Amino acid sequence: MEIIYAISGFLLGGVLSYFLWDRALKSKKRKIIKEAEVEGEVIKKDKILQAKEKFLQLKTEHEKFINEKNNKVGLLENKLKQKESAFLQRRDELQRKVKEFEQTKKETDTIRENLTNQLNVVQQKEEELDKMHRQQVEQLEAISGLSAEEAKNQLVESLKGEAQTEAMSYINEIMEEAKLTANKEAKKVVVKTIQRVATETAIENSVTIFHIESDEIKGRIIGREGRNIRALEAATGVEIIVDDTPEAIVLSGFDPVRREIARLALHQLVTDGRIHPARIEEVVSKVKRQVEEEIIETGKRTAIDLGVHGLHPELIRMIGKMKYRSSYGQNLLQHSREVANLCAIMASELGLNTKWAKRAGLLHDIGKVPDDEPELPHAVLGMKLAEKFKEKPEICNAIGAHHDEVEMQSLLAPIVQVCDAISGARPGARREIVESYIKRLKALEDLALSYPGVLKTYAIQAGRELRVIVGSDKISDKESEQLSYDIAKHIQDEMTYPGQIKITVIRELRAVNYAK
Template sequence: MPSSLILAEVSTPVAIIMLIGGVVVGGILMVLASRFLGMQSLTQARREAESILANARSEGETLRKQLELDARAEQASLREKFDKETEQTRAEIKEIERRLTKREDNLDRKLDALTDREKQIARTEDELRGRESKVQKRDAELDQLIEEHQAMLVKTRDEQKQELLRIANLSEDDARKQAIRAVELEAQEEAGQLIQRLTERAEDEARQKSLEITLNAIQRYASEHTAEATVSAIPIPSDDLKGRVIGREGRNIRAFEKATGVDVIVDDTPGVIVVSCFDPIRRAVASESLQKLIDDGRIHPTRIEEIVEQMGKEIQERVVKYGQDACIEAHVRGLNPRISEMMGRLYYRMSYGQNILRHSMEVAYLSQVIADQLGLDGELARRCGFLHDLGKAMDHEVEGGHPAIGMEFAKKHGETDEAVLNAIGGHHNDIPATTPYTPIIMAADAISGARPGARRETLEKYVRRLEQLEGIATDHDGVQQAYAIQAGREVRVIVDPDNIDDAKCSYIARDIAKRVSEEMTFPGEIKVTVLREMRTVEFAR
């Protein structure tokens, strides 16, 4: 056998054994390596687990601290909110306490006033009881005198009859008539003296009572002095704006005058532009529109129409609000909305610097005070006083005096009470007074207009205006006397009936009215009344 084959046969098992040994050793090594690696992985896993646990604990601690901080912040926010709400509640409670205290003070004042009123009523009742007892005593004395007189007549009847028959040689019937006539004359004389004494006493008491009521009404009402008049001068920052207001070839000013219905006067007066119009509402719309255009700076016809329309709506809303607020403040209920709106228009109407709306509210209050003192309906008197100048809101739109215009407007819009209508139409003596409330409104109107500070016109100007009015009236042939009455609202002219006939009276009245309109400046209108009285006297001899 060849040696190579022997070596091959011998080396094959050895190689197998070596291979197997190598495999076993490799497996053992792999097992050992895997165990070693597993131990290292376990150790690493344990370390990672401990690290994760430590991180979790750290994050948990951090989260716990953060939650604690958030909880504390939330608690502080809630406490602050609670403190604010508590402070607000305390403020509301203090305000309620203040209102309650104020109401309690008002109730105390009203209680004191009622107590004084009760004392006054008690004193009046005592006086009435005293007067009643005096009258009863006087009646008893008169009854006693009549009884004594009758007894004397009965006692001496026969003696008087015989004496009269003897002296006068009269029959029994004639003597009886003369005796009765003598008693009647004596009783009439005594009654006349008693009536005269009672009349004089009543006049003195009425004069004193009327003075007391008037002074009490003036004292209880305290209003502001002269209100600011509605001005027509619009201030401008520079005179350069005058050219922009006028516009190219005057197109802006023509568009403004056409849209507002006013006259815009741009002259050499520095710093102002004058707006002129007889309608106070249109003047107010124009003044505020022009002021807004000047402030805005964009002045052209389209913008002018837009601003005027906008301001017209705003002024109308203000008028409605002013009327409603005035009705609430004056405690006048149930007015037609049109009447309330017209009362709001009086906010823009002035008379000698006195705001007519405030004047109407003042007259309403004074009328109520006077009516309450006289035992009349104070609420009705307040309504009459509030509406008495209603016609002034439209007297520039309708012909006639404001009393007649106001009465007609009120009647047309739901006012049916005769007292209210007569007070509106007759507070300047244009129609006769049919209720006691009309003289009350006249007195309150005079008090409101004549109190110090109510109107801007000075005494000297007032006297000069009346003298000028009377001078125009007396500057006619045939005029004997002229008197300006009702604070210059009417002039009464007395003519010579021998030289002036009825036709000439009409001519004189028209001429006086024309001259007054041309030569004088006055609010509203002035009534001219020419009086001609023909008397024929004869003597019978």
């Protein structure tokens, strides 16, 4: 019974479990189906919304496309209407021109007929006139006993004689009037030119004063046993006079460039405080480069101030060098600027090219500042330099002819010559003695420099001493003595000079090494 009850309970439990499990599965199934249906509705709504959005997007794009097409069609229609309107206008214009042409053709035909009739009448008149002319000529020939050609020749000869007589009379009248007015007009032009230019005149000297803060610096400049001042004089070619003048050192030399280099070098050495021979040579070399740069800058500034453009760089450099040169005591750059302005004014008074005149006036003395200084008159040398640097032929001729070394070929040449004379002829503008003094010192230096082995020559103490620096590897001590004697004898035989000249030959041997 227990077994039966157990089996019966087991079966009953199984049946109950089955029904309970089935009921639970069905409940879960219904729940899953319900959730699926809800999820399906959500998906369906999303898809419907996406479809609506896609539809709206496609609709918008379609409407945009349709609008663009409509706009293009509208533009094409407008263009077609414009073309149609233009075509109609052209057609109307063409029809009008055709009518005008037909009318003009009719008028032209009528005019042509009238002209033809008139030409026929004119030809008949010409024939009648020629016939009458021949008859009259025959009658005149019969009356005068001369042919028509002979009568014409006699008439021409008589008219020619009368014309020559009247022409000579007219020419004589013009020449007399020109002689009476030429001098007056020329003086008027020159006076106007001088009045319109007023330039200060400065006489160049051969001494520069270098001011110092205290006299203690003089000892440092002189150096131990004078080695510093000797090195400075040898490097610059300027005599440095250190005397009892308070707070001043005198730099003496006939070359303004050398004096400027010495002044700038002394200024840098005194400011820096390091004064010894090696430092002196370094500073002098640096200052020489600075002065060269300043020369170029001066040339550029002068050309810009005068409005002279397109000059060759070498010509600009020569113009800058004029600042440190003098002509008979008159500063060469100041003189050239003055001549350029005078030339421009005189050219404007005479109705000539003022730019060319100013250019020729500025360049007329470049032959005084070349680097090599060949044995040629400065006007001819200046002309050759201008030709070398592609200046115009008229300007080159004006440069070369301003002292009558070459023949004048244009009106610029006499203008430059006159303006050069005006600039130099004013009272106090020039001093002949300074120019001759500079030429004598330059000749003195060139004479010594012509000897072999000579490196540098400097005329100092107003030409009373000539210092000659020779290469120690080229000339011995004994040869130095002989060279000093030879130069003195050469100067004595060939040059004229006041007093006596001391020739000092300096032969210095230096040994240089570097500790690394």
